[in-house]
Amino acid sequence: MQPLSSRAELEEQFSETLIQQKKARQWIHEVANNINTIRYVDQLADLYHAVGFVPLWQDSFTANAFEQQLRMVALSGVSKNFTQRYTQLKQYKNSNDWRQYDLLATDTLFAYMSYVEGLPTQGKQWLFGSGVDARLPLPSESAMSGLYSAIERDQLRHWVDRLQPSDENYTQLLLAIESLEQVANKRWPVFYQRGIIRLGTRLKDPDA
Structure with missing residues (x-):
């Protein structure tokens, strides 16, 4: 039979844990009050x-690496929810709203982990069908455990990098998009020739 003192201590610890969890949820609600995309409170x-309650996304390299992956999903057009999340994150960063950024980035990480886990079975439907469901389930317990472990070891950047496709085609796609964006706003040369130009007619000044 368990001693009464030990039982009382356990009940006190349990009660204190519930109080702290309630305070944590209140804090989340206060900070995330205006973030309508928050889902995993x-x-x-x-x-x-x-x-x-320490910020998880203070390292700019980690934040940028995650944003890059979200950006690729946004460009693909398969998920309005991820596009909205990506846009909001950029807005919070530009306005230095770091608490909102941190919460939304972490909430989005949960959703993105669930998305990555679901690709092997749902990928065809998501990418070539109805798109990604905005209400993605929580990541698996093993994935959440891995995330906690990565944060404890200060390896969130490594965890984020592991979510990125390792296929060489993905890297080439990133480079191609970057190359196209560099010339997107450049003016292309325009040819002007007075009069009517018929097929086979020699141009008078083609280099003009």
Whole structure:
């Protein structure tokens, strides 16, 4: 039989845990009050409570690496939700709203992890059919455990990088998009010739 003192201590610890979890959820609601895309409130509360409410996205390299992956999904047009999340993250970054950025980035990471996990079975429907469901389920327990472990070891950047496709075609796609964007706003040369130009007619000044 368990001693009464030990039982009382366990009940006190359990009660304190519930209080802290409630405070964490209140904090999430306060910070995320104006973020309509936030979806995983309880999981956000658990994670930020576990890490002592420290920001998770202070490292610009980690944030940029994650944004790059979101940007590719946004460009593909398969998910309005991810496009909206990506746009909001950029807005929060530009306006230095770092608490909102941090919460939305973490909430989006949950959704993106679920998206990556679902690609092997849902990819055909998502990419070539109805698009990605805005209400993605939580990532698997093993994925969440891996995320917690990465954060504890200060390896969130490595975790984010692992979510990116390792296929060489993906890297080539990134380079191609970057190359096209560099010339997107450049003016292309325009040819002007007075009069009517008929097929086979020699141009008077083709280099003009």
